[in-house]
Amino acid sequence: MKVEHLPDVNEYYPVSGRVILHLDMNAFYCSVHSAEQPELYKGKATAVSGSIEKRKGIIVTCSYEARKKGIRTGMHVREAKQIAPELILISPDFDLYRKYSRGFMSIAAQYTPLIEQVSIDECYMDITGSKLFGTPLEIAHAIQKRIAEELGLPCSIGVAPNKLLAKMASDMKKPNGITVLRRRDVPNILWNKPCDQLFGIGGQTAKKLKRLHIHTIGELAQADEHLLTKSFGVLGNWLKQAANGIDAREVKAEREANKSIGHTTTLPADLTNIEDINRVLLNLSDQTSRRLRRQKLVASTVQITIRRPDMSTFTRSYTLPTPTQSMEVIYKHAQQLLVQHWKPAEPVRLLGVTLQNLQPEHNAAIQLDLFNYEQEPKKEALTKVMDQLRNKFGESAVLTAGMLSDDPSSLIRNKKLRGTSLQKLEDNHFE
16 A cells, blocks of 8 residues: 655754734724624625714725625715615724634634734734644634634635745635735746835835836835935835845734823814814813723823814823823813914814823822812822723713713714724824
8 A cells, every 4th residue: 555645744843933824803803793694794785874974974994795896985874875775884883893803813713822913804824833722824714714613704714934925915805815925926826016005115115116217016126225315314124125025024923002192083074163163172182091091091282183174183292391191181171272373264074182102100200289189189190090090980970061062072982882992093104
């Protein structure tokens, strides 16, 4: 009887180097609703719309069935319904999304401790030391199968020697794809694509590359490095490396400490009245300070963000003489920044409050004012009691009169509706 030689698992792993997976949940929000209520949503054209940014009814994400009909993320609901009248609109439920996010992360964590979650629906996994579970493809298939069976969710997985190529690979087959992308594959698979198809290159960078007569990833890979660094600074070196499939970044198993904490809100109508604007700033200051205290941090810088109806956006900041986690202090300086840099009656489309230069509260040397040092401990005690009440009974359990309103700034107290963190103002590119 002839015994067939079975390859050793070690043969599928590099002697030096890494094996990285990028796990990307497909149409995550819609898929979660389909898994939770299949009788209502499974196999149907659905879209999640609304949230605190529900200005004109924007599609946040949509199912693959909806995409086949021409529906796209960012499309206005009115336009989407004209294209597909049968489209089912679903209000966002971030508590539910977080529950399923913890679910797929728990499955991933059973194959490696080296996991870097980069958003609610994606993560990187370093499985270089996970040979016990089989080859890289066997691990990818096992994870994908378990997520489908245990959570009812589709996902795509990229398998590569680094984070950049793993991310690129996971985008190649959706939904439910598994793609291997090695460095030696880069010339044949990526080089004929336009530069903006390379992860990390945004529209502005792509335009600038075109002005340098660099149109494809292959042309970028072969471009003169001196020309790139002259035009883009240190980014120029990264551009050439990335175009050649080189990425030395490690999977960071532990999240870095927050560098900032903030919230923004897009308003349902442009505000021009100072009292209305201040009420929004109060709600934003309240929630940012809550998160600050919850993480036992203090902030030294208060920043406000203002966006006009023409989408022009500016930020202004003030560095405090002493660190704080007080809502009153944060609100006071947010108001002052507004008065200094906002023209009265100028329409405002979006407002944000961000706290920067954070440090642990036990490290901060907080100096008390000579005239209010007696009141400060009382204020802290009151704030602590209010925080405890809101932790137990919800964010709206204890409010000041100025926080009561129907505008979206009040909705940031509702974690189910607001999302996970600061709404990003720019695309996640290296612009």
